[in-house]
Amino acid sequence: MPSVMLKKNAEGKLIFYVPKKDLEEIAETVEFDSPELWGGEVLLSDGSKYYFEPQAQPDFPVTLRAKRLDSGEE
Amino acid sequence: MAALTREETEALIQEVLEVYPEAAKKDRAKHLAVNDPTLEKSNKCITSNRKSLPGVMTVRGCAYAGSKGVVWGPIKDMIHISHGPVGCGQYSRAGRRNYYVGTTGVNAFGTMNFTSDFQEKDIVFGGDKKLAKIMLEIEELFPLNKGISIQSECPIGLIGDDIEAVAKKASKAIDKPVVPVRCEGFRGVSQSLGHHIANDAIRDWVLENRDGDESFPTTPYDVAVIGDYNIGGDAWSSRTLLEEMGLRVVAQWSGDGTIAEMEKTPKVKLNLIHCYRSMNYIARHMEEKYKIPWIEYNFFGPTKIAESLRKIAALFDETIQAGAERVIERYKAEYEAVIAKYKPRLQGKRVMLYVGGLRPRHVIGAYEDLGMEVVGTGYEFGHNDDYDRTIKEMGNATLIYDDVTGYEFEEFVKRVKPDLIGSGIKEKYIFQKMGIPFRQMHSWDYSGPYHGYDGFAIFARDMDMTLNNPCWKQVQVPWKKADNDPIAVAASA
Numbered sequence: 001m002p003s004v005m006l007k008k009n010a011e012g013k014l015i016f017y018v019p020k021k022d023l024e025e026i027a028e029t030v031e032f033d034s035p036e037l038w039g040g041e042v043l044l045s046d047g048s049k050y051y052f053e054p055q056a057q058p059d060f061p062v063t064l065r066a067k068r069l070d071s072g073e074e
Numbered sequence: 075m076a077a078l079t080r081e082e083t084e085a086l087i088q089e090v091l092e093v094y095p096e097a098a099k100k101d102r103a104k105h106l107a108v109n110d111p112t113l114e115k116s117n118k119c120i121t122s123n124r125k126s127l128p129g130v131m132t133v134r135g136c137a138y139a140g141s142k143g144v145v146w147g148p149i150k151d152m153i154h155i156s157h158g159p160v161g162c163g164q165y166s167r168a169g170r171r172n173y174y175v176g177t178t179g180v181n182a183f184g185t186m187n188f189t190s191d192f193q194e195k196d197i198v199f200g201g202d203k204k205l206a207k208i209m210l211e212i213e214e215l216f217p218l219n220k221g222i223s224i225q226s227e228c229p230i231g232l233i234g235d236d237i238e239a240v241a242k243k244a245s246k247a248i249d250k251p252v253v254p255v256r257c258e259g260f261r262g263v264s265q266s267l268g269h270h271i272a273n274d275a276i277r278d279w280v281l282e283n284r285d286g287d288e289s290f291p292t293t294p295y296d297v298a299v300i301g302d303y304n305i306g307g308d309a310w311s312s313r314t315l316l317e318e319m320g321l322r323v324v325a326q327w328s329g330d331g332t333i334a335e336m337e338k339t340p341k342v343k344l345n346l347i348h349c350y351r352s353m354n355y356i357a358r359h360m361e362e363k364y365k366i367p368w369i370e371y372n373f374f375g376p377t378k379i380a381e382s383l384r385k386i387a388a389l390f391d392e393t394i395q396a397g398a399e400r401v402i403e404r405y406k407a408e409y410e411a412v413i414a415k416y417k418p419r420l421q422g423k424r425v426m427l428y429v430g431g432l433r434p435r436h437v438i439g440a441y442e443d444l445g446m447e448v449v450g451t452g453y454e455f456g457h458n459d460d461y462d463r464t465i466k467e468m469g470n471a472t473l474i475y476d477d478v479t480g481y482e483f484e485e486f487v488k489r490v491k492p493d494l495i496g497s498g499i500k501e502k503y504i505f506q507k508m509g510i511p512f513r514q515m516h517s518w519d520y521s522g523p524y525h526g527y528d529g530f531a532i533f534a535r536d537m538d539m540t541l542n543n544p545c546w547k548q549v550q551v552p553w554k555k556a557d558n559d560p561i562a563v564a565a566s567a
Binding site: 022 | 114115358
């Protein structure tokens, strides 16, 4: 359950940062991405997958707990 | 010598690794790489921020060095107690050349060493009482101090002293901020964790001090310079450029900085990060808590300065954007003259770097402005996000080495034969004795500043002065000179 710092970049894409792992990636897709419901599975550009409890869209930047689903490494 | 090809560089790495035992070889192989600028992510080619192997020569520092030496030390109006045995503070005292304005011992304390000088009895019975007493003494002897930070050395963590409790009590007694920092040297693999711990201490003990206090008049052009340690005056030559383009620099972190400036930083509009490695943590925190955006910039060499000034200005209105253009225009004649003077003397020279923090990537632009080429670079304590940013700056098939060992670095240098090496004091004399021009790039070899347009002129002069110094021709003994026929030398004797 890593703590993930989320922020939007200049192009409005979600940046995913895990301080402990020096992981700084762009989130390719977010399962639920609307003002009322946000979260679910998030696929990063390096192929790894994380899961956030679906919730009302938070005010970015924000630190949230995520569950790691798939490291993206074969 | 012509540049090495990708295959040659790979072969060189393999050859250097050959001497290690199997396990060490496997580990070190992950830290050495041939650069491929097309890669997006460095984790495909290099591993970093791992424990150094016992038995190899590493030049890394410790967490205490990262906190006291780098982040906290330069805050000039606070007194930083090196809490523990006397050596850690005394041997690192004033070595980093963080310049400041003030009267040392009266209202500024940067080059002084304050220590609790632990003895056996303090280890056995604990040092909390001594610490509490020291702080009252400090208050009496140096009443103009604006706060105290307690920088833990190894024994504090080992014996389990409760410095937080002492700090809270002392803070009430002297009515000033007292910050306990848990930066015991044994924590982490290098000074990098010390930076992080120091950032966290600032976050927890300093940053919130003026929350809810709106008495500080702000402007839309307030910025903070973060991660500039004013080595040889670097922050000053950066600050003038920002002010000339119309911005107001509210805080300098932490070179020539004060605790008041740090407390006011949450009121700024933009954080400017120079040393990403040591201060990105606090910038990210401020972005989350105070919604202050941050950007990285690079003030080494005119190309990168112009790029950075425009990048910063783009986040403000037209007056600042016009200001940036005006600044670039104003210094144009000056830096063009510098390039015209030194480029012919330095053109085509090859440089190898091995430094810490931001310099292994930030100074590349400055060398390129002088027509030089960086053929190898590496970080003492960088993380993978540093290497992500580095692979784009470096040329194809150049060497990248993480936490390079003394042996590897020497072997690389013997083969790559650079014209100049930029690294630290521990490498300096080895390479000078090998006959290779060397600049100490941690503290600018007692020169500086190197930031900004003014700094670039000094940078160019220093590189020329070192590289083209006639002494390098005298280093080799006459009978080993390549152009000498050994028989002729013998005959002349």
